[in-house]
Amino acid sequence: MRxxxxxxxxxxxxxxxxxxxxxxxxxxxxTVLEKxxxxxYGACGLPYVISGLIPTLDQLRVHGxxxxxERYGIDLxxxxxxxxILPAKSIVRVRAGGETGEVREEGYTRLVLASxxxxxxxxxxxxxxxxxxxxxxxxxxxxxxxxxxxVGPRTAVVVGAGYIGLEMAQAFCERGLRTxxxxxxxxxxxxxxxxxxxxxxxxxxxxxxxxxFGEKAAAFEGGAGRVERVLTETGRAVAADIVNIGVxxxxxxxxxxxAGLETGESGAITTDAExxxxxxxxYAAGDCCEVLHRVSGRRVWFPLGQPAVRQGWVAGENxxxxxxxxxxxxxxxxxxxxxxxxxxxxxxxAEALxxxxxxDAIESETPSRASYYPGGSKILTRLVYDRxxxxxxxxxxxxxxxxxxxxxxxxxxxxxLKVDEIERLDLAYAPPYAxxxxxxxxxxxxxxxx
Amino acid sequence: MRxxxxxxxxxxxxxxxxxxxxxxxxxxxxTVLEKxxxxxYGACGLPYVISGLIPTLDQLRVHGxxxxxERYGIDLxxxxxxxxILPAKSIVRVRAGGETGEVREEGYTRLVLASxxxxxxxxxxxxxxxxxxxxxxxxxxxxxxxxxxxVGPRTAVVVGAGYIGLEMAQAFCERGLRTxxxxxxxxxxxxxxxxxxxxxxxxxxxxxxxxxFGEKAAAFEGGAGRVERVLTETGRAVAADIVNIGVxxxxxxxxxxxAGLETGESGAITTDAExxxxxxxxYAAGDCCEVLHRVSGRRVWFPLGQPAVRQGWVAGENxxxxxxxxxxxxxxxxxxxxxxxxxxxxxxxAEALxxxxxxDAIESETPSRASYYPGGSKILTRLVYDRxxxxxxxxxxxxxxxxxxxxxxxxxxxxxLKVDEIERLDLAYAPPYAxxxxxxxxxxxxxxxx
Numbered sequence: 018m019r020x021x022x023x024x025x026x027x028x029x030x031x032x033x034x035x036x037x038x039x040x041x042x043x044x045x046x047x048t049v050l051e052k053x054x055x056x057x058y059g060a061c062g063l064p065y066v067i068s069g070l071i072p073t074l075d076q077l078r079v080h081g082x083x084x085x086x087e088r089y090g091i092d093l094x095x096x097x098x099x100x101x102i103l104p105a106k107s108i109v110r111v112r113a114g115g116e117t118g119e120v121r122e123e124g125y126t127r128l129v130l131a132s133x134x135x136x137x138x139x140x141x142x143x144x145x146x147x148x149x150x151x152x153x154x155x156x157x158x159x160x161x162x163x164x165x166x167x168v169g170p171r172t173a174v175v176v177g178a179g180y181i182g183l184e185m186a187q188a189f190c191e192r193g194l195r196t197x198x199x200x201x202x203x204x205x206x207x208x209x210x211x212x213x214x215x216x217x218x219x220x221x222x223x224x225x226x227x228x229x230f231g232e233k234a235a236a237f238e239g240g241a242g243r244v245e246r247v248l249t250e251t252g253r254a255v256a257a258d259i260v261n262i263g264v265x266x267x268x269x270x271x272x273x274x275x276a277g278l279e280t281g282e283s284g285a286i287t288t289d290a291e292x293x294x295x296x297x298x299x300y301a302a303g304d305c306c307e308v309l310h311r312v313s314g315r316r317v318w319f320p321l322g323q324p325a326v327r328q329g330w331v332a333g334e335n336x337x338x339x340x341x342x343x344x345x346x347x348x349x350x351x352x353x354x355x356x357x358x359x360x361x362x363x364x365x366x367a368e369a370l371x372x373x374x375x376x377d378a379i380e381s382e383t384p385s386r387a388s389y390y391p392g393g394s395k396i397l398t399r400l401v402y403d404r405x406x407x408x409x410x411x412x413x414x415x416x417x418x419x420x421x422x423x424x425x426x427x428x429x430x431x432x433x434l435k436v437d438e439i440e441r442l443d444l445a446y447a448p449p450y451a452x453x454x455x456x457x458x459x460x461x462x463x464x465x466x467x
Numbered sequence: 468m469r470x471x472x473x474x475x476x477x478x479x480x481x482x483x484x485x486x487x488x489x490x491x492x493x494x495x496x497x498t499v500l501e502k503x504x505x506x507x508y509g510a511c512g513l514p515y516v517i518s519g520l521i522p523t524l525d526q527l528r529v530h531g532x533x534x535x536x537e538r539y540g541i542d543l544x545x546x547x548x549x550x551x552i553l554p555a556k557s558i559v560r561v562r563a564g565g566e567t568g569e570v571r572e573e574g575y576t577r578l579v580l581a582s583x584x585x586x587x588x589x590x591x592x593x594x595x596x597x598x599x600x601x602x603x604x605x606x607x608x609x610x611x612x613x614x615x616x617x618v619g620p621r622t623a624v625v626v627g628a629g630y631i632g633l634e635m636a637q638a639f640c641e642r643g644l645r646t647x648x649x650x651x652x653x654x655x656x657x658x659x660x661x662x663x664x665x666x667x668x669x670x671x672x673x674x675x676x677x678x679x680f681g682e683k684a685a686a687f688e689g690g691a692g693r694v695e696r697v698l699t700e701t702g703r704a705v706a707a708d709i710v711n712i713g714v715x716x717x718x719x720x721x722x723x724x725x726a727g728l729e730t731g732e733s734g735a736i737t738t739d740a741e742x743x744x745x746x747x748x749x750y751a752a753g754d755c756c757e758v759l760h761r762v763s764g765r766r767v768w769f770p771l772g773q774p775a776v777r778q779g780w781v782a783g784e785n786x787x788x789x790x791x792x793x794x795x796x797x798x799x800x801x802x803x804x805x806x807x808x809x810x811x812x813x814x815x816x817a818e819a820l821x822x823x824x825x826x827d828a829i830e831s832e833t834p835s836r837a838s839y840y841p842g843g844s845k846i847l848t849r850l851v852y853d854r855x856x857x858x859x860x861x862x863x864x865x866x867x868x869x870x871x872x873x874x875x876x877x878x879x880x881x882x883x884l885k886v887d888e889i890e891r892l893d894l895a896y897a898p899p900y901a902x903x904x905x906x907x908x909x910x911x912x913x914x915x916x917x
Contacts (some may be wrong), residue, residue, distance in 0.1 A: 421871030
């Protein structure tokens, strides 16, 4: 019998693993089980379909199952849910064809778990009313679009001001809905610190989004089975013909934990640099597992698309008998909030202190272009560094040139550069793109002086 | 008597040196001699004043002499030309007040040479006709603007397709002049190689700029003392009511060489990492001196604004009795050619081979945003690397996201990263700004496979 690679999950990490395994092992039997009816799509594009910027949900699809079947000989099975892993027998119990489908056993030589993450939806009173959504999978987008078109809501509430919450608030606002964010903490984007959060809140308000800080959503109320308002814990009622819950995600690791795979503090699956789990012949990749944070040296849960694809490659490579290692993350991400680019890499000051660093932070605000060149704006940079001057993290917000500038700090973190080395980098200068001394260097200079 | 720091040159490097010395040494006598009547201006902005994008030349001025005098106690003397340096006596002979001015001796404890570079203007037949300009200093811009307004030219020729030539061609074109570039080689931007040059030529032609490759300008002809056409060496006549010569620059190092300061192959002044010249108590900084190229390990002449300012800081620091070192360059620059961003860092393939590397190159073309996100375009990347996989250089061209992406490669060069390490960087991803796997990483992946 041929060796068989079984992969649970057919979105980013799962398909990356399947494709990499196929590149390496032309003869391997590769089977991918996907619980839903959708594979290979850009989940990060969902808010832009809701806003109307991207006309149809289908544009987020990259490839259909036939592409993988016919072109790469990958057996891709939709509506196939893994119910149980039996490592001792190298078997997965799978229900095919939806909730009433038949349960069968699928054997494997090696298994890759790429079960992803799921949105957290707190079971508040009224949470089963129609019109309350999370936004994670293609089907979430499909359901929300249908509701928007069918019901025609005029007011929206977004619960939670994390990056998906911010993108959804913008999407509702751009669709013309009167939109309110309810955020339990006193800041947007818990992964940021300092005045950057304020800039984001200012931008949201300037675009007409209302923000209620420091209050939790406590209940949903409505009529005719549909949500009409959100009540906060202080009793405030906020009109909401539609609600998006963006309070966070959790790793889908129940299946793994039941099979005895080790999980970390975060609840996500523990892996080594080869993406091996604690159980032989089982690998994990993507949003269901922890990764090495190169700055803190800790294993953390950091569910994002780019690391997921890369871990998928590494898992696919190793699971097909070759060797690859995942270098880990430095915690880079970026989000667009209306006209603002908001990016971070490494640790925030709070995270650095919690990780045991003697850390400090500075902020620096500098123009994005030569002062005399029209159309520029200011970039606010916050750098976090330790006593030796080693960079620990960077956060940036501005109207242009942020999304790529953060990557220079990410590269600096990768190489363990100190702030005085960052100041000395030879960076590109031309009046339309940067001042003579780039904001990246200005901020490093300030950090060096302090 | 107080120690006296004398600085020759009052633009980028000279003023950076003066300011840094003042920060470090509040009591030091600091005198800056500037030959022209202009100091502290953004020379890189000149093409944008010519194009009309920046309404007046005055917007390029950063500070006037009184700013430096009153606020920092720096004695800034305009129209003061250094004629001779006498190191044995620690004296500079200076003519003040223009060509007929008085010659005086100025003593120094330490001297910083920041005499810059000058545009090369080949003495072709007819080169003294009115309407023929170089573009280097503020006064060049002033003269050209005056000519444009007074004479109202309708056709323009730019001789040389280096980055200033390209910017000037764009400026003329945007002013509505019928513009032709005459370039002796078969490519724009001699520092680029591969198909990137073709992309730039396509962009220029698409905007209506004609390009004549492989021919040299041989003579200028005209009537009533004004240029009317450029003749090429093959006898072609190109209509030209105005001409910009952009065939290159040369270091202004005659004064230094006459005083016995060592100069390199390029003719620019030799310095060490502290910006010391071969003669005691004399420092040099900016476009008049060579710098260490960190990739080739050679001392090269690379006259650009950002390195000039940084060398100025280092020279000012050391010349005031403190210690600083200039880390050298990796050869980064960027230029805007109409809607194209064109950037490079490190060595081109030709330069790498000439520097003795066993080098190879790949090209990679990838989208600037997620495929489904509207408004994206493609970025063409060329990477140069050696047999061990060490990155030696990168070149990029595209309509967005190039000017900052090149800086990630610059940081990678600074840290001597290999292409497989660059592939593993944790870079920012969001649909409006990048595909899941960034063009930076896609190109590195291709290089790794090869």
